[in-house]
Amino acid sequence: MKGFKEFLLRGNVVELAVAVVIGAAFTNIVNAFVKGVINPIVGVFGTKDLTSYSSCLKGPCEVSATGEVTSGILIMWGSVLSAALQFLITAAVVYFVLIAPMNRMAARRKSAVEVAAEAEATEVQLLTEIRDALVTAR
Numbered sequence: 001m002k003g004f005k006e007f008l009l010r011g012n013v014v015e016l017a018v019a020v021v022i023g024a025a026f027t028n029i030v031n032a033f034v035k036g037v038i039n040p041i042v043g044v045f046g047t048k049d050l051t052s053y054s055s056c057l058k059g060p061c062e063v064s065a066t067g068e069v070t071s072g073i074l075i076m077w078g079s080v081l082s083a084a085l086q087f088l089i090t091a092a093v094v095y096f097v098l099i100a101p102m103n104r105m106a107a108r109r110k111s112a113v114e115v116a117a118e119a120e121a122t123e124v125q126l127l128t129e130i131r132d133a134l135v136t137a138r
Contacts, residue, residue, distance in 0.1 A: 030090045053078025
């Protein structure tokens, strides 16, 4: 039980839980953006909803009032296109808002640590030379 408690309280698990919650909330924003902005732009050239785009693969396609295909093979490529657009928008926002700034911050932090390490190495080398000079002077 102690190991399980340590696992849950470890930073990675808490960060992952926060990421899932933020991701779920962000998904709603992206869905609203696609429905409110992308679909009307597509509507200028055709229907206002991407999910209404489809093609009949075999035979005459008939759809019932409940939305079930009663005959033929209906390929609903508009919903796939909508999902792909939502994914691309989500990925772009996550990359440019979260990943790119974090990479820049990590690079700055790394360069500061490297500078400190170099300064410490130079200091140790200088102290070694001073010690050696004192030993030879005796």
